[in-house]
Amino acid sequence: MQLKYRITFGYLLIALLLLLSGCGLLYYFAYQNHTNDFNNKLQAQAESIYHIYDIQSNKDSLVYTACIHSASTLADKSILIYNQVGKELFSYDQDATQSLHINNNIIRKLQAGRPHFFTAAYRNAVAYTNNNKHIVVVAANNTLHDAWMVHLRNKMITGIIAFIIVFFIAGYIYSKYVVRSISKLTDKLTKISSEAFSARLSTGKEKDELWELATTINNLLDRLQSSFDTQRRFLSNASHELTTPLAAISSQLDVALHKERTNEEYKKVFLSVKDDVKRLALLVRSILEIAKASGSVGGIDLTKVRIDELLMRIPGEMKKISQLYDVKLSFEDFPESEGFDILYGNEALLYSALRNIIHNACKFSKDKCAKVSLTYTFQNIVVEVKDNGPGIPPNELETIFQPFFRGLKYENTNMIHGTGLGLALAHRIIELHKGDIYVESTVGEGSTFSIFLPVDSTKTYKK
Secondary structure, eight states, rough: HHHHHHHHHHHHHHHHHHHHHHHHHHHHHHHHHHHHHHHHHHHHEEEHHHHHHHHHHHHHHHHHHOOOTTTTTTTEEEEEEEESOOOEEEEEEEOOOOOOOOOOHHHOOTTTTTEEEEEEEEEEEEEEEESSSSEEEEEEHHHHHHHHHHHHHHHHHHHHHHHHHHHHHHHHHHHHHHHHHHHHHHHHHTTOOOOTTOOOOOOOOOOOOOHHHHHHHHHHHHHHHHHHHHHHHHHHHHHHHHHHHHHHHHHHHHHHHSOOHHHHHHHHHHHHHHHHHHHHHHHHHHHHHHHHHSOOGGGGGOOOEEEEHHHHHHHHHHHHHTTTTTEEEOOOOOOTTTTTEEEEHHHHHHHHHHHHHHHHHHHHHHSSSEEEEEEEEESSSEEEOOOSOOOGGGGGTTTSSSTTOOOOOOGGGGGGOOOSOHHHHHHHHHHHHHEEEEEETTTTEEEEEEEEETTTTTHTTOO
């Protein structure tokens, strides 16, 4: 069901319930008012008959005359008079009205001066006495009351039907007006595509719910556009980086096959091709790790991880890469409480992030040395990686974590090669573990990478 119909029927249902409640109360109070008015007439008739029978000597004749000339509103009237022991003294039934028979229990319960109202033979009735010498019972139908209540009920039903029709039409027009703004947003959204992703919704001047919706959608579009732009740059750079070693391999093989060469020359070609293959394999592995780290935390395996144990594995691996690399570890201020140095995360991804950052520090340090310290705060495990390399210019600090980004090649870097994915991968992994990474750098002195991983991440990663 469309929203405009849901709004219309919702308001119609609420209004109809309120209207029915109001009509029900009106009908109830009208019924009570007419019933009380009719009961007062019955009581007045009973008191009149009682006084006539109590005072006059020619009782039956006078009472009969009073019965005939009583109020015309008392239709189908019956009048009975009893003595104090319940013996019938007088009886009158108007025209062909059914005779009235009273239960003796009513007579026994009757108190002097207090009328007792009840229903007998489908008529309203009252029993009255003043001094318990005799009892007068009057019963009748209130034809005017019944006709008026039927008329009121019919008017209410007609009014309710008319109200439903009018309110439905008015509610439909109003809901259509309300939904029209949402329809405009929908139409504008359908025109936004990957080719025209810069278009945004108009938020209007009034800061209402539609303004909040349009603003939220625009913010979402901004994030999507940023994500698409990053993806395009990544694919463009990845294709370029993959093509370069493949082109180098192809050209070297073409040159080698162009003519016969010596074994030494073939060996040089094979070694060069091997280097290109290693670079290509490293690039492919990095891209796969980026893809894995770009998923959600629900798609990776989580275990208890000790950061100090991961860090102690890295110096040996750096030595495997180059004997010149040196990693100096410093573990200070270990927490006294057990388990505070443990977080929940993916061990392989965390190790990859720490390895990439420390590897970068070793590559760019003048002495090929990275200083790594591990400290603890109340809520975080903090890893700091320092190098004494060329440093990072301030204008590049915000872009160093973008895939395939490479800074200016200073003379003392010795033209160090890399994939440009290491820091991007590390940054994504840290974010995936709800952590933060900050960089402080001074050109010519070196850089410090500070990694903050939340200790209370067990709450974050519960599945």
